[in-house]
Amino acid sequence: xxxxxxxxxxxxxxxxxxxxxxxxxxxxxxxxxxxxxxxxxxxxxxxxxxxxxxxxxxxxxxxxxxxxxxxxxxxxxxxxxxxxxxxxxxxxxxxxxxxxxxxxxxxxxxxxxxxxxxxxxxxxxxxxxxxxxxxxxxxxxxxxxxxxxxxxxxxxxxxxxxxxxxxxxxxxxxxxxxxxxxxxxxxxxxxxxxxxxxxxxxxxxxxxxxxxxxxxxxxxxxxxxxxxxxxxxxxxxxxxxxxxxxxxxxxxxxxxxxxxxxxxxxxxxxxxxxxxxxxxxxxxxxxxxxxxxxxxxxxxxxxxxxxxxxxxxxxxxxxxxxxxxxxxxxxxxxxxxxxxxxxxxxxxxxxxxxxxxxxxxxxxxxxxxxxxxxxxxxxxxxxxxxxxxxxxxxxxxxxxxxxxxxxxxxxxxxxxxxxxxxxxxxxxxxxxxxxxxxxxxxxxxxxxxxxx
Amino acid sequence: xxxxxxxxxxxxxxxxxxxxxxxxxxxxxxxxxxxxxxxxxxxxxxxxxxxxxxxxxxxxxxxxxxxxxxxxxxxxxxxxxxxxxxxxxxxxxxxxxxxxxxxxxxxxxxxxxxxxxxxxxxxxxxxxxxxxxxxxxxxxxxxxxxxxxxxxxxxxxxxxxxxxxxxxxxxxxxxxxxxxxxxxxxxxxxxxxxxxxxxxxxxxxxxxxxxxxxxxxxxxxxxxxxxxxxxxxxxxxxxxxxxxxxxxxxxxxxxxxxxxxxxxxxxxxxxxxxxxxxxxxxxxxxxxxxxxxxxxxxxxxxxxxxxxxxxxxxxxxxxxxxxxxxx
Ligand code: SF4
Ligand code: SF4
Numbered sequence: 134x135x136x137x138x139x140x141x142x143x144x145x146x147x148x149x150x151x152x153x154x155x156x157x158x159x160x161x162x163x164x165x166x167x168x169x170x171x172x173x174x175x176x177x178x179x180x181x182x183x184x185x186x187x188x189x190x191x192x193x194x195x196x197x198x199x200x201x202x203x204x205x206x207x208x209x210x211x212x213x214x215x216x217x218x219x220x221x222x223x224x225x226x227x228x229x230x231x232x233x234x235x236x237x238x239x240x241x242x243x244x245x246x247x248x249x250x251x252x253x254x255x256x257x258x259x260x261x262x263x264x265x266x267x268x269x270x271x272x273x274x275x276x277x278x279x280x281x282x283x284x285x286x287x288x289x290x291x292x293x294x295x296x297x298x299x300x301x302x303x304x305x306x307x308x309x310x311x312x313x314x315x316x317x318x319x320x321x322x323x324x325x326x327x328x329x330x331x332x333x334x335x336x337x338x339x340x341x342x343x344x345x346x347x348x349x350x351x352x353x354x355x356x357x358x359x360x361x362x363x364x365x366x367x368x369x370x371x372x373x374x375x376x377x378x379x380x381x382x383x384x385x386x387x388x389x390x391x392x393x394x395x396x397x398x399x400x401x402x403x404x405x406x407x408x409x410x411x412x413x414x415x416x417x418x419x420x421x422x423x424x425x426x427x428x429x430x431x432x433x434x435x436x437x438x439x440x441x442x443x444x445x446x447x448x449x450x451x452x453x454x455x456x457x458x459x460x461x462x463x464x465x466x467x468x469x470x471x472x473x474x475x476x477x478x479x480x481x482x483x484x485x486x487x488x489x490x491x492x493x494x495x496x497x498x499x500x501x502x503x504x505x506x507x508x509x510x511x512x513x514x515x516x517x518x519x520x521x522x523x524x525x526x527x528x529x530x531x532x533x534x535x536x537x538x539x540x541x542x543x544x545x546x547x548x549x550x551x552x553x554x555x556x557x558x559x560x561x562x563x564x565x566x567x568x569x570x571x572x573x574x575x576x577x578x579x580x581x582x583x584x585x
Numbered sequence: 586x587x588x589x590x591x592x593x594x595x596x597x598x599x600x601x602x603x604x605x606x607x608x609x610x611x612x613x614x615x616x617x618x619x620x621x622x623x624x625x626x627x628x629x630x631x632x633x634x635x636x637x638x639x640x641x642x643x644x645x646x647x648x649x650x651x652x653x654x655x656x657x658x659x660x661x662x663x664x665x666x667x668x669x670x671x672x673x674x675x676x677x678x679x680x681x682x683x684x685x686x687x688x689x690x691x692x693x694x695x696x697x698x699x700x701x702x703x704x705x706x707x708x709x710x711x712x713x714x715x716x717x718x719x720x721x722x723x724x725x726x727x728x729x730x731x732x733x734x735x736x737x738x739x740x741x742x743x744x745x746x747x748x749x750x751x752x753x754x755x756x757x758x759x760x761x762x763x764x765x766x767x768x769x770x771x772x773x774x775x776x777x778x779x780x781x782x783x784x785x786x787x788x789x790x791x792x793x794x795x796x797x798x799x800x801x802x803x804x805x806x807x808x809x810x811x812x813x814x815x816x817x818x819x820x821x822x823x824x825x826x827x828x829x830x831x832x833x834x835x836x837x838x839x840x841x842x843x844x845x846x847x848x849x850x851x852x853x854x855x856x857x858x859x860x861x862x863x864x865x866x867x868x869x870x871x872x873x874x875x876x877x878x879x880x881x882x883x884x885x886x887x888x889x890x891x892x893x894x895x896x897x898x899x900x901x902x903x904x905x906x907x908x909x910x911x912x
Contacts, residue, residue, distance in 0.1 A: 302597070479591045503602070546909065546910070568593070
């Protein structure tokens with residue numbers, strides 16, 4: 134029996150068209166736009182003002198609170214402006230505009246390819262390096278990593294899971310990273326493992342990436358010969374199923390433990406980090422290199438030139454698209470992220486963030502919603518829901534805004550994976566509606582907590 | 586500004602639509618339709634045509650003139666109802682009665698509730714039961730059919746009817762069976778009189794397997810009906826084989842297979858969860874056998890399904906699937 138989560142899930146076509154495209158660095162754009170709100174939590178506070186000279190890797194904004202992160206310049210040049218600018222989501226956020234001049238890096242950053250395999254013993258120092266490197270979860274949530282790696286007192290971590298599922302269709306940047314930077318990822322995993330007290334580490338990879346599974350197994354075997362620090366790291370082959378990469382689903386799949394509603398992974402002894410995050414940890418700890426670039430899959434059936442690019446943070450999307458030959462004429466949607474949970478973008482002047490993993494182009498035929506008809510009570514939405522919810526019911530309750538019943542039926546547990554909407558033969562926009570209901574429930578829960 | 590579409594996720598959709606699912610049900614019914622026409626002759630084809638046409642016409646008219654909405658006949662559900670109704674009546678039924686059955690199925694059981702998805706009872710079964718109650722003599726009248734190729738294996742009356750009659754006259758089940766020359770091989774491939782849908786068990790089961798393979802339905806409801814019918818009749822038959830028919834007989838006659846595979850599994854009128862579905866199937870199986878053994882109608886599948894349809898809302902409330910991370 135292959136490993137997978139226990140409830141619901143769907144099997145969309147994986148469409149990994151760009152799987153054979155090696156990660157190639159994209160030329161630095163003439164201007165970058167670095168937002169100070171690239172992570173969950175408080176926005177960072179700018180450290181620079183117009184006219185300042187900056188180097189690659191220089192901090193340009195510092196954490197604006199406990200749950201927040203450093204932001205670094207991804208280029209060398211002159212700060213042109215610091216002010217509000219529309220980001221990927223269309224929200225205005227404080228953005229540092231830098232005119233690129235040359236490519237001068239901060240001192241102390243090791244830019245060589247030499248592999249550093251020694252795992253530092255001083256956990257405090259390691260955590261500080263992760264913090265100073267501006268490392269955040271690159272699997273989608275962009276939660277500051279040093280916070281996640283400092284479990285609250287009383288909780289005990291029993292396993293580190295490195296998420297290499299990449300279960301969203303189309304995306305291949307994690308897959309390429311595993312293939313091309315496998316050593317770095319495993320070393321990064323070993324560093325995190327060490328910080329967490331030497332717990333066992335499972336690298337979860339879906340079965341549609343056999344090359345990556347083989348490669349990582351070889352890498353682990355090789356590194357084990359160097360140091361016992363690499364013992365206890367293993368690869369687990371996962372069945373292909375969406376949303377396997379969802380944190381709760383992955384923990385269920387690997388450890389057969391279900392995080393209770395409203396609970397955190399650490400409550401069942403798990404810490405989950407994504408492949409790209411493990412690489413960022415390696416860079417920050419072993420090479421003193423903060424997050425200044427990340428790999429971005431550029432893909433879509435209608436996109437002539439598939440690619441996996443290493444892109445400097447803050448690169449305008451239009452620059453990426455132009456470098457690959459421009460917008461395909463039949464694309465009607467550009468998505469940042471995967472087709473299941475990604476965000477549609479209309480503003481191509483917006484710039485990439487640390488967590489931008491892909492640009493996906495879809496045609497009308499691929500993406501247009503069909504007209505909604507009556508619910509035929511087929512139960513397909515409920516079968517697909519990985520949280521065991523009843524989307525058809527939540528849909529009804531959301532439409533009449535029955536917050537109490539929504540809470541009783543666990544609308545707040547919805548992880549917005551989209552499986553229900555994907556599956557509904559009547560084309561009912563289930564998740565669109567459920568989101569509204571869920572928001573109402575969250576509001577009610579919050580106001581209750583405040584009263585207490 | 587660009588003219589890119591911005592809408593919430595997800596951005597892709599499965600290929601399933603109501604129409605594709607219903608079309609799959611129609612495809613699954615094709616073997617049974619062919620069998621019934623081959624064994625019963627062209628008159629059966631006429632019944633099928635009238636039934637499907639009346640269902641479509643009625644749904645079109647109701648949506649168009651009464652609900653003033655775009656017509657929904659494109660979703661193919663009316664075709665499914667039409668075929669199922671036709672397979673559930675004698676091939677000799679006067680065509681105007683067939684049309685009345687269709688009118689009740691679509692007009693009363695489906696559209697007055699608000700159309701597909703809103704109805705409580707399976708339309709085809711509601712239509713059939715209405716006919717059974719209103720036109721009992723025509724509905725239980727069986728004639729030896731000619732068949733398309735003049736096949737001669739088929740003689741009336743229905744096995745269940747014959748058993749009921751015989752038992753009333755004091756014969757034992759075994760005597761009646763030998764008297765009518767019933768054997769199970771024959772029942773499996775080409776039945777011995779009965780409504781069209783009882784004609785060929787194998788054709789119906791093939792359709793059922795197709796629906797499973799295409800993941801249109803899940804097997805639990807059907808299997809729990811089969812298991813319950815087998816088990817319940819095994820107990821009674823074990824106690825008194827002279828008075829009660831055996832499990833095989835009960836599984837192969839009286840439209841049980843048609844009902845269990847195609848009507849009890851109707852999305853709209855069956856429970857959502859697997860647990861609920863199993864209870865639903867057990868209920869149908871048990872009620873069917875009870876009605877057959879002790880009721881005044883010789884067969885009970887339709888009544889059993891109708892009764893269980895009415896408790897589906899309760900089953901949906903009581904038997905929910907387990908939620909993630911909740912006790
Ligand atoms: S979006 Fe929410 S309700 Fe829909 S399948 Fe995912 S978790 Fe369930
Ligand atoms: S998938 Fe759509 S049609 Fe089926 S039960 Fe859910 S909401 Fe209704």
